[in-house]
Amino acid sequence: MSFINRFHRSFASGLVLALAALHAFAQTAAPAAPAAAASAPAAAAAAAAPASAPLASTLDGRIQDVKGDVIRLNRDLLVLEEELLFPANTQVALFVSMDVGKLFSLDSVQIKLDDKIVTNYLYTPLEVQALHRGGVQRVYLGNLRAGAHELVAFFPGKGPHERDYKRGATVKFDKGTDPKYIELQIKDSSGKLQPEFDIKIWQ
Amino acid sequence: MFPTLHLRSAWRRLGVVALLAAACGAAGAGTFTTRPYSNVAPNEKARPIEAPYYGDALFHFFQDRYFTSITTLMASQHFDRVAQHADEAEILRGGMLLSYGLHKEAGEIFAKLIEKGASPAVRDRAWFYLAKIRYQRGFIAQAEDAMSRIEKNLPAALEDDRLLLQTNLLMARGDYAGAAALLEGVAQDSPIGQYARYNLGVALVKSGADQRGIELLDAIGLAPAADEEMRALRDKANLALGFTALQNARGAEARTWLERVRLNGLQANKALLGFGWAAAELKEPQLALVPWNELASRDPSDAAVLEARIALPYAYAELGAFGEAAERYNAAIAAYESEGGKLDESIAAIRAGKLLDGLIEKNPGEEMGWFWSIGELPEMPYATHLNQVLAGHEFQEAFKNYRDLRFLATNLKDWEDKLGVFGDMLDNRRQAYAQRLPQVQAKAREVNLSALQQRRDAVSGEVERAVRDEDAQAFANVKDRELLDLLAGVKDGLKSLGSDADAQRARDRARLVAGALTWRLAQEYPARVWEAQKDLKTIDTELAQARQRETAVATAQREEPVRQEQFARRIAELAQRIKALIPRVAALSKDQQQEVQELAVAELARQKSRLAEYSQQARFSVAQIYDRATAAPRKDDDAGKP
Helix, strand or coil: CHHHHHHHHHHHHHHHHHHHHHHHHHHHCCCCCCHHHHHCCHHHHHHHHHHCCCCCCCHHHHHHHHHHHHHHHHHHHHHHHHHHHCCCCCEEEEEEEECCCCCCEECEEEEEECCEEEEEEECCHHHHHHHHCCCCEEEEEEECCCEEEEEEEEEEEECHHHCEEEEEEEEEEEECCCCEEEEEEEEEECCCCEEEEEEEECC | CCCCCCHHHHHHHHHHHHHHHHHHCCCCCCCCCCCCCCCCCCCCCCCCCCCHHHHHHHHHHCCCCHHHHHHHHHHHHHCCCCHHHHHHHHHHHHHHHHHCCCHHHHHHHHHHHHHCCCCHHHHHHHHHHHHHHHHHHCCHHHHHHHHHCCCCCCCHHHHHHHHHHHHHHHHHCCCHHHHHHHHHCCCCCCHHHHHHHHHHHHHHHHHCCHHHHHHHHHHHHHCCCCCHHHHHHHHHHHHHHHHHHHHCCCHHHHHHHHHCCCCCCCCHHHHHHHHHHHHHHCCCHHHHHHHHHHHHCCCCCCHHHHHHHHHHHHHHHHCCCHHHHHHHHHHHHHHHHHHHHHHHHHHHHHHCCHHHHHHHHHCCCCCCCCCCCCCCCCCCCCHHHHHHHHHCHHHHHHHHHHHHHHHHHHHHHHHHHHHHHHHHHHHHHHHHHHHHHHHHHHHHHHCCHHHHHHHHHHHHHHHHHHHHCCCHHHHCCHHHHHHHHHHHHHHHHHHCCCCCHHHHHHHHHHHHHHHHHHHHHHHHHHHHHHHHHHHHHHHHHHHHHHHHHHHHHHHHHHHHHHHHHHHHHHHHHHHHHHHHHHHHHHHHHHHHHHHHHHHHHHHHHHHHHHHHHHHHHHHHHHHHHHHHHHHHHHHHHHHHCC
16 A cells, blocks of 8 residues: 555655646746835836846846847848948839738749849748738849839739739839839739739838 | 646747737737647738838748847838837837847837837737736736736737736736636637636645636536647646546546546556556556556656556556566566666767757757747657657757757858958948049049039020120021021122122122021021020039039048948947857857756656666565565465464
């Protein structure tokens, strides 16, 4: 009998361990917080209370610090890269967005600027899903001289009834000294039961 | 042994799903699943995108590429390109920072949104996230305070998340009754509700409120489960119930609950073990033979299987089959020794770095990410020992940090290379500038704008005079001018002629031609004046453009070297930051690697110590059987004595 009891004790210790784990989780939330913080003005307390908590001395704390530093560094590097390679006065950014997308399944996009192919982009299902959900893809970033230009975009994919479908859209635009943002929009036209391809000049 | 639910990981997953909903204002987007976004209906835009760069951040966010999303969003914020979505962008950024564990920065973002008086919808989300951060950091009172400030503008998709947080806060205060009351209104098929009920059930059992806890767990244990995640939770609830009953010596109830656990699920081995012990508890060891025999034939890297190896001979001994029992005990001892050797090999392989290398190789990931989880075991001796370790929340989190650090190291290295290229590019630009500058300056000198201006002024003066004097001839074109010259020559020639009739006719013809020319010039005078004035305007425009270009060239000559110098300084400063971060990341990677390895080693060491304990128990039992075997005949002998 003592044998089975020993085993039961080992199970019991397992139970206690599990409960302790949950308890420990609950207890991470339990340390006494500075009482004053609770009565401090809302937003000030909002920042103050959690701000004092990170344990920068722990390995986890140091890792979070370094993650923050690398994120900020990446921001600064991206800014530098853009200013260096794509100055505002010559910058042109092309975006792709998709509205409902029921009438058209996007495979790829080809874009010509002044009759020169600047991008050929093949989409993954995850990217198409991200577009469906409201994401807007910056598909090209480049430089253009000031003056008149022409953009032609082709969208190969599957149209209604799973048929191969390739449509184009074209626009002429003037490039000034400010950055130019152009969005290639894929929309469903419920009236025509056909996809529509528009080009929107943002600025 | 007992099923532990990684509420924290579930909670964090939920958090980011909720964040998605918050970012997009998606109705119904917060349905919880293991794959965070799979159930999110497409096109859940809160409102049309008014800044394409905000959409670009969402494009990466929706693909779980948080690092790209957050860094490009921050760059866009720097360029003021997402002003139309300023608050939403901050909520998105704060949420992503939170998902990376950067509580302090995330907290500051949400606090600022509240301070600046953002719209009620943004403010409510900010308070919600602050509450969550405070809870995660252990500030219960402040978390409750933040929760109390949430009004009625939280997106519907965040409501479940809010409920879960509220439940956790009540449980943290020990108010289990309050937590239970709160969960009563949550649908049975809501995964979030089921997780919360499970934890509440376990907490109630722990607090002594067994009956209420058991009721909660029993409801989960009987609930229909739509997917594997919910089926696994149901198994955990039944297992928890089974072991609770076993602990309270209620074998029959334990068997009822343990019987519900699926035989092919993750909890099957523990359930089989408990099922056998429940039979033993009921003094029916024969009922334990089936589950324990099944269990003993399974993969020995599982602790329950190892335990079954000595539980089985115990059952045989209880049934009086001492020979079989002794044989099984000896086999178990041999198996434990063999398993112990394998564990030593595994520990050595882990310490040699094979575990982490293998895991990284088998589980590559594109970015730093919260949703990443270990999918495949590494190739190393006896990798199955690690099943339990790898499934542990602590190990997963520690390994995630290690993997993140490797991603950061690669990211820094890539930027270091790129910055080198940028530096070269800048040098080339400087060189090209230095080469082209003298040519540009020479050309600028060639084009004497002042002289051109003087010429223009002279022409303008002439036009003015001609207009004032109504001098049509002043606007004569080249052909007219030739005709006028010809006529003047003809007139001169006619002077030397006599006065005969032929000469007179010639003079009349010349006068006629001159009159016709003067008439035509007079007729065309207004048009030619207009043309001349138009040309003057064109000259003025072109001269102005030329002056602008001259100024631009002069400005460029002044500013370009400064600009290049600024770029060079920024490149140097950023290179310095990279240089400082690379060893920091490397050192942290090493420390983290050590920590992850030690977590695994500690678990294997625990397994070893458990083996030693089992082995000792087996030896002790064998000795008891031998004792009994040798004692019994003596008793018989005594009985036979007269």
